[in-house]
Each structure stands twice: as structure tokens, then as C-alpha cells.
Amino acid sequence: xxxxxxxxxxxxxxxxxxxxxxxxxxxxxxxxxxxxxxxxxxxxxxxxxxxxxxxxxxxxxxxxxxxxxxxxxxxxxxxxxxxxxxxxxxxxxxxxxxxxxxxxxxxxxxxxxxxxxxxxxxxxxxxxxxxxxxxxxxxxxxxxxxxxxxxxxxxxxxxxxxxxxxxxxxxxxxxxxxxxxxxxxxxxxxxxxxxxxxxxxxxxxxxxxxxxxxxxxxxxxxxxxxxxxxxxxxxxxxxxxxxxxxxxxxxxxxxxxxxxxxxxxxxxxxxxxxxxxxxxxxxxxxxxxxxxxxxxxxxxxxxxxxxxxxxxxxxxxxxxxxxxxxxxxxxxxxxxxxxxxxxxxxxxxxxxxxxxxxxxxxxxxxxxxxxxxxxxxxxxxxxxxxxxxxxxxxxxxxxxxxxxxxxxxxxxxxxxxxxxxxxxxxxxxx
Amino acid sequence: xxxxxxxxxxxxxxxxxxxxxxxxxxxxxxxxxxxxxxxxxxxxxxxxxxxxxxxxxxxxxxxxxxxxxxxxxxxxxxxxxxxxxxxxxxxxxxxxxxxxxxxxxxxxxxxxxxxxxxxxxxxxxxxxxxxxxxxxxxxxxxxxxxxxxxxxxxxxxxxxxxxxxxxxxxxxxxxxxxxxxxxxxxxxxxxxxxxxxxxxxxxxxxxxxxxxxxxxxxxxxxxxxxxxxxxxxxxxxxxxxxxxxxxxxxxxxxxxxxxxxxxxxxxxxxxxxxxxxxxxxxxxxxxxxxxxxxxxxxxxxxxxxxxxxxxxxxxxxxxxxxxxxxxxxx
Numbered sequence: 001x002x003x004x005x006x007x008x009x010x011x012x013x014x015x016x017x018x019x020x021x022x023x024x025x026x027x028x029x030x031x032x033x034x035x036x037x038x039x040x041x042x043x044x045x046x047x048x049x050x051x052x053x054x055x056x057x058x059x060x061x062x063x064x065x066x067x068x069x070x071x072x073x074x075x076x077x078x079x080x081x082x083x084x085x086x087x088x089x090x091x092x093x094x095x096x097x098x099x100x101x102x103x104x105x106x107x108x109x110x111x112x113x114x115x116x117x118x119x120x121x122x123x124x125x126x127x128x129x130x131x132x133x134x135x136x137x138x139x140x141x142x143x144x145x146x147x148x149x150x151x152x153x154x155x156x157x158x159x160x161x162x163x164x165x166x167x168x169x170x171x172x173x174x175x176x177x178x179x180x181x182x183x184x185x186x187x188x189x190x191x192x193x194x195x196x197x198x199x200x201x202x203x204x205x206x207x208x209x210x211x212x213x214x215x216x217x218x219x220x221x222x223x224x225x226x227x228x229x230x231x232x233x234x235x236x237x238x239x240x241x242x243x244x245x246x247x248x249x250x251x252x253x254x255x256x257x258x259x260x261x262x263x264x265x266x267x268x269x270x271x272x273x274x275x276x277x278x279x280x281x282x283x284x285x286x287x288x289x290x291x292x293x294x295x296x297x298x299x300x301x302x303x304x305x306x307x308x309x310x311x312x313x314x315x316x317x318x319x320x321x322x323x324x325x326x327x328x329x330x331x332x333x334x335x336x337x338x339x340x341x342x343x344x345x346x347x348x349x350x351x352x353x354x355x356x357x358x359x360x361x362x363x364x365x366x367x368x369x370x371x372x373x374x375x376x377x378x379x380x381x382x383x384x385x386x387x388x389x390x391x392x393x394x395x396x397x398x399x400x401x402x403x404x405x406x407x408x409x410x411x412x413x414x415x416x417x418x419x420x421x422x423x424x425x426x427x428x429x430x
Numbered sequence: 431x432x433x434x435x436x437x438x439x440x441x442x443x444x445x446x447x448x449x450x451x452x453x454x455x456x457x458x459x460x461x462x463x464x465x466x467x468x469x470x471x472x473x474x475x476x477x478x479x480x481x482x483x484x485x486x487x488x489x490x491x492x493x494x495x496x497x498x499x500x501x502x503x504x505x506x507x508x509x510x511x512x513x514x515x516x517x518x519x520x521x522x523x524x525x526x527x528x529x530x531x532x533x534x535x536x537x538x539x540x541x542x543x544x545x546x547x548x549x550x551x552x553x554x555x556x557x558x559x560x561x562x563x564x565x566x567x568x569x570x571x572x573x574x575x576x577x578x579x580x581x582x583x584x585x586x587x588x589x590x591x592x593x594x595x596x597x598x599x600x601x602x603x604x605x606x607x608x609x610x611x612x613x614x615x616x617x618x619x620x621x622x623x624x625x626x627x628x629x630x631x632x633x634x635x636x637x638x639x640x641x642x643x644x645x646x647x648x649x650x651x652x653x654x655x656x657x658x659x660x661x662x663x664x665x666x667x668x669x670x671x672x673x674x675x676x677x678x679x680x681x682x683x684x685x686x687x688x689x690x691x692x693x694x695x696x697x698x699x700x701x702x703x704x705x706x707x708x709x710x711x712x713x714x715x716x717x718x719x720x721x722x723x724x725x726x727x728x729x730x731x732x733x734x735x736x737x738x739x740x741x742x743x744x745x746x747x748x749x750x751x752x753x754x755x756x757x758x759x760x
Contacts, residue, residue: 195625196625196626197625197626197629199624199625200601200624200625200626200627200629201441201601202541202542202564203541203561203562203563203564203565203598203601204541204542204562204563204564205563206624206625208625272545273541273542273545273546314518317518317520318518318519318520318540319519319538319540319541319542319543319546320540320541320542320546321540321541321542321562322540
């Protein structure tokens with residue numbers, strides 16, 4: 001072993017991509033994985049991971065970094081720091097920046113900037129349509145060559161059925177995946193929270209589940225016709241989970257992701273007009289939450305992704321109806337997802353797969369694995385450690401979390417990127 | 431009885447508190463008919479009426495209520511306020527609170543505005559004069575005082591007709607009915623009913639005529655004509671009046687003892703026919719008169735200085751707890 005080596009000893013190594021799920025050591029050399037097993041020799045640097053889980057660095061395929069354009073909410077550096085504080089070493093950033101990621105220059109600029117920050121991989125998601133206005137397709141091939149790993153107008157749906165058909169046809173010609181923010185705006189117009197008994201009591205305009213379901217139903221028909229890879233972002237309703245399950249059973253290339261808030265929280269969080277529980281799609285009913293959990297359990301939902309959406313306090317402190325949509329998620333994704341393991345919904349291996357190997361497969365990323373000679377992106381966490389979320393202590397610039405003051409079980413102790421420790425003892429390094 | 435610091439809405443309130451306010455209101459009805467309509471109760475108190483939505487009767491009612499009790503009353507309306515210069519609700523609220531008023535009376539188009547502001551203002555009582563489609567508690571007290579003065583509401587049935595979806599008065603009544611022991615029937619097409627409204631424990635009708643027998647009070651909500659064009663909520667004024675308007679024939683079907691109420695302002699010939707509005711069954715002007723008394727009572731309860739009504743009071747959390755667990759309101 002050499003001076004650059006790092007040995008992580010005696011941890012519970014979970015690497016879904018390689019079927020590893022055992023207590024052993026992880027050897028890192030020259031920034032790459034050098035092996036999983038039992039190693040007697042000493043490295044320059046050793047981490048005793050006894051009682052801890054050692055897994056590939058997490059991948060969050062749904063993040064809003066806000067740079068360029070809204071750097072007061074978040075930027076590539078603060079978002080990267082928040083990511084590694086949450087054990088995440090690869091993020092996909094959505095194109096609703098200003099300017100949008102609808103041309104190659106912006107994609108390259110984001111990748112270059114994230115390289116300078118050097119904390120985690122940042123993979124841009126390219127826009128499907130120019131200006132995200134749902135009319136003209138972007139130069140997807142050029143965006144792909146510039147580093148975009150998938151395409152979405154996230155924040156906005158691709159609402160026009162004709163444009164969506166063409167987008168799916170064009171994208172699938174090159175095996176690109178289209179990610180849809182499914183929201184029929186004609187049904188959700190003016191809405192702030194889930195439409196139902198809670199919205200009725202609060203007198204706040206609602207967004208019906210059918211706003212999400214109807215667009216997914218339409219899109220699945222178009223995906224069938226076009227044989228396209230269609231991915232539903234932040235799935236939140238029972239109806240949507242059922243639609244995706246049926247489409248997959250049919251063999252369509254339909255996939256989806258769930259955000260931690262949609263499987264951990266319900267619309268009751270907005271009682272008291274809590275703007276930090278407002279996002280789109282909104283928190284739904286308990287029946288919807290349980291359907292999302294069932295989708296995670298039976299494999300309908302491949303991926304856990306946060307929809308990390310930092311906002312400035314000013315955009316949230318104006319009453320529930322006026323507040324911006326979105327919550328931060330990078331720093332709480334792991335403990336919230338571990339709840340699925342504690343509740344017996346998923347094995348630890350399957351939960352980690354939804355945050356590593358599954359998104360890597362969907363997006364053709366090299367990361368999300370502890371394979372020999374892969375880049376040494378590693379997350380080490382104590383599954384039993386408890387801590388309390390304090391919105392003022394978040395690494396992200398965003399303070400908009402519904403988990404403020406809540407106790408979390410499961411804490412990231414180390415995040416390693418390319419063999420370098422970038423987060424330890426609660427502090428982002430470098 | 432729990433003391434009141436704020437009046438956000440009926441949610442989270444106790445029957446005893448509502449009874450207390452109604453009893454107090456009755457004495458103020460009498461005061462408002464004396465030759466000298468002034469009491470020193472709130473001398474030295476400052477009340478700011480902060481209205482972000484247009485209002486004539488509610489604002490005037492609060493203003494007269496404060497003045498009859500010798501408070502200093504300041505009116506601020508959206509058109510003259512700093513909001514037109516881009517100031518946020520929070521900044522406007524904090525700025526006014528820094529001038530140390532005892533009470534802020536707020537009307538705003540956003541549901542939850544009062545609870546939202548109260549989180550940031552420590553020393554000011556807030557009265558909700560209508561927040562979006564959420565609550566309008568002083569209107570409900572006004573209606574209950576009127577109903578009580580014309581026969582009582584215990585065990586009676588109120589049939590409320592019109593745009594329930596966008597009505598803060600409807601929500602406050604649906605909550606008050608549980609507490610105070612009357613029944614609410616709702617009458618509207620589905621386009622004007624919010625989701626799961628039956629969970630309030632009310633009866634829901636789409637045909638007005640079917641809801642009329644057994645009604646003790648007919649409560650006609652104002653039709654906002656912008657709902658017609660913006661939201662396709664109903665096809666025409668003509669058809670609305672035919673289906674849901676209160677005319678002489680329907681009033682007759684309701685029987686002699688049935689009273690008619692309306693929170694105003696009325697659209698004559700739309701939700702209510704002129705001859706009905708002007709009939710002996712209409713208690714609409716009584717509501718207006720009682721509104722002043724009710725607001726005098728609320729102001730007195732919040733800052734009148736009675737020991738047993740002192741601070742601290744009902745918190746937002748109580749309203750949240752009242753709604754949490756979906757059966758709790760039924």
C-alpha cells in the first residue's frame with residue numbers, strides 16, 4: 001500500500017452493484033477502489049468503520065442548484081457542500097436556472113464550475129424545450145455531448161401533447177431519457193397544496209392528484225407509441241404509481257423516482273400554513289404515501305431522489321398560498337430513507353441501490369459502485385446515530401425544510417470523493 | 431374559559447368562548463341604541479384596521495366598534511398602503527406593530543395571513559377580518575347574534591346557498607355549527623363545493639328546492655361574477671338565479687318562521703330577489719347592526735382589560751390540533 005492509500009476497516013460494506021453485503025474492509029488507492037475484503041497491511045490513513053455502513057457515494061438525480069441565475073438561493077459550491085454533507089457524491093442538476101440549461105454552453109459552464117469546487121460530480125439535465133416554454137426542442141445531441149445525462153423541463157411540465165410526442169421520438173432516437181414533471185396545469189392552476197380535506201379546511205387552493213395522474217397516463221401512451229425512455233419525476237400519488245406499475249408490467253421503458261418527503265410525510269404537514277411543507281407535487285394523503293412506499297417495495301419506483309429545491313427565506317415568508325414551491329433534501333435524504341429499512345419496507349441493500357446503482361444504471365453513470373478501479377466515491381454512515389435537524393445549521397443556503405426540529409436516525413460520518421475525505425466530523429473539508 | 435389573545439378563526443375555539451362573546455355582544459347592541467353611543471372601555475387603546483381587500487361594511491363596522499368604545503382607530507387600505515410599493519405583508523405588519531397598537535384587524539386575500547403574522551408579532555392582538563377562503567369569525571358571530579335575537583339557533587338548521595368553495599364565511603359556520611349546536615346544509619353545484627366538504631358533518635345538496643323544507647335560516651352567499659368567466663363555475667347569471675336564487679316562491683316553501691341572512695354585499699336579482707331582500711323575513715340589516723356589537727365585544731375581549739381574558743391565549747397550535755386527525759371535526 002502506498003502513501004495515498006485509505007483503508008476503511010471493519011464496516012458493513014453494501015455495494016448493490018456487485019452484490020456485496022458483508023462486514024469487511026474497503027481499500028482505496030490513488031483515488032480509486034482497490035478492493036473489498038480483509039486486508040492486514042496498514043494504509044497511510046485508516047478509518048475504523050466498526051458498526052457503520054460503507055456504501056458507494058449516493059447519487060441524487062433530482063437537484064436544483066440555482067446556479068446560474070439564483071445564487072442567493074444556492075450555488076454550485078453550496079449545493080455541492082450540502083450534497084457531501086448528506087453522503088451524496090453525484091448530483092444531477094435541473095435546467096430551470098437562468099439562463100436555462102437549454103444550450104451546450106451553460107451545461108459546460110456548470111460542469112467546469114463544479115470541477116473547480118471539486119466536491120462532487122455534477123451532471124446537468126438538459127432542457128427538453130428551449131426556455132422551458134414547451135414549444136421548440138433543444139439541441140439534445142449537442143447537450144448530451146456537453147455532459148447532459150438526461151432531459152427535462154422540470155418545474156414545468158411538457159404540457160403540449162404534440163411537443164411531448166416529438167420530444168419522446170427525438171430523444172429515443174438517441175436513447176436519451178426524458179424526465180417529466182407531470183402536472184396538468186389546467187387542473188392545478190392557483191393551487192398550493194394537495195386538494196382534499198386539508199385544503200378545504202385551510203381555504204387554500206388545492207392541486208388535485210388527477211393533475212399528476214392524467215399527464216402520466218397521456219405520457220405513457222406516447223411512450224408506448226414512441227418506444228421512448230420515459231421517467232416520471234417525484235411521483236406522489238397512488239394513481240401515478242399504479243399507472244407506472246402497469247406500464248412496466250407491459251414492458252415499456254417507463255421508470256420513476258420518489259422523493260423522501262413523499263414517502264415520509266403527508267399533507268398534514270401544511271396544517272398551520274407551514275410554507276416549509278409546500279412543494280410541487282404537494283404532500284399528499286396517507287393513502288398516497290403508502291402507495292409510494294409500496295411502489296418502492298415492489299420495484300415500481302427504482303430511484304430515491306430528493307428534488308432538493310432551496311429557496312430564500314423571503315420566498316417562503318409570505319403565507320402558504322404565496323410561498324415558493326420546494327424544500328431542501330440533500331442533507332436529510334439518507335436518514336429519511338433509512339426509515340424504509342427500519343420499517344421493513346426495503347432491505348438496506350435495496351434502499352442503497354435506489355440511491356446508487358439504480359440511478360447510475362438509468363443515467364449510464366460510472367459512479368454508484370465499489371467495483372475495482374472505480375472512482376472511490378464512498379459514503380460511510382452510522383445507521384443508529386440520532387441527531388436533530390436544525391434549519392439554521394444546514395450546509396445548504398436553503399433553510400426550507402419540513403424536518404426542522406425533528407430527530408433523525410442515521411448520520412453520515414464520512415463522505416469520500418475520488419479517495420479524498422470531503423466530509424467528516426460534521427464538517428465539509430475543502 | 432381559555433382567554434383570547436387573537437381571533438384567527440372558529441377553529442380551535444371553545445363553545446364557551448363563543449357564548450361569552452355573544453353575551454357580551456348583546457349588551458353592546460343596547461349601548462349602540464342609546465342617545466350617547468360611547469363607552470370608555472377601550473380608552474387609550476390603539477386599533478389599526480389593515481385591509482388588503484376592498485371592504486366597506488366590515489371595515490366600517492370595526493371602525494365604529496372601536497370608536498364607540500373610545501379606542502383610537504386608524505384605517506389602512508391596500509390602495510393607500512405601502513404594499514403598492516412592493517412591501518411584503520410581513521414588513522407592513524411589523525412596521526405597524528412597531529407603532530405599538532393594541533390590536534391589528536386584518537383582511538387579506540391569502541388564507542392564513544393572520545396566523546402567519548402572529549408568529550412574528552409579540553405584543554399585538556390580531557383579529558381576522560377575513561383571510562382568503564379560510565375564516566371570517568366576526569361574520570359568524572354576527573350571524574349567530576342575529577339568529578339568536580330572532581328565535582335562537584340551538585338545534586336549528588341553516589341552509590347556506592352559493593359559492594362554498596371560495597367562502598370563508600361558510601368554513602367558519604361549518605366549524606361553529608359543531609360547537610354551538612346547529613346544523614348546516616350546503617346548497618351548490620359541485621363546481622362551487624370544495625373537496626370532501628361533507629366531512630364537516632354537513633348535509634350537501636345540489637338542488638335548492640330539496641334543501642328548503644325544514645330550514646330555519648336561509649343563508650345566501652354573494653355570487654362573485656368573476657367566477658363565471660375565470661373558472662367555469664356556472665354557465666350564466668340567469669341559470670344561477672333560476673337554480674340557486676332565493677325568490678318569493680322558495681321563501682314561501684321555507685315557511686313563516688324561516689329567516690333570511692346574507693353577509694353582503696347583495697347582488698339583487700342574482701342570489702336573492704329584491705322582494706325577498708326587502709321582505710320581513712330578511713334580517714340582513716339586523717346582521718349589519720349586530721356586526722358592530724359583535725366587533726365591540728371582540729375588541730373588548732381582546733384588549734378590554736378583564737383579568738380573566740388576559741394573555742396569553744389560544745395559540746396557532748390549537749387550530750392545528752383541531753384539524754389534525756381527520757375525524758376530530760366530525
